[in-house]
Amino acid sequence: MRMRRILGLALAAATLAGVSAVGAVSAWATSSPNISRDDCAAAGGQILSRPYAGDACALPDGTTQAIT
DSSP states (O other): OHHHHHHHHHHHHHHHHHHHHHHHHHHHHHHSOEEOHHHHHHTTOEEEEETTTEEEEEOTTSOEEEEO
């Protein structure tokens, strides 16, 4: 019985850690999307040149995305 409880806790902790890692990756992907120059122009955006940070696309909705 004790071994089953320990295994259950280990499985729960591993599942929680896996969900947390997936959530962190998903959050980073949605908060830092990249866009190409062609996609920026097609969306009506303006390409900005940022010193030491590379180029970015300023979209009409007010968001800025890094250009890949």
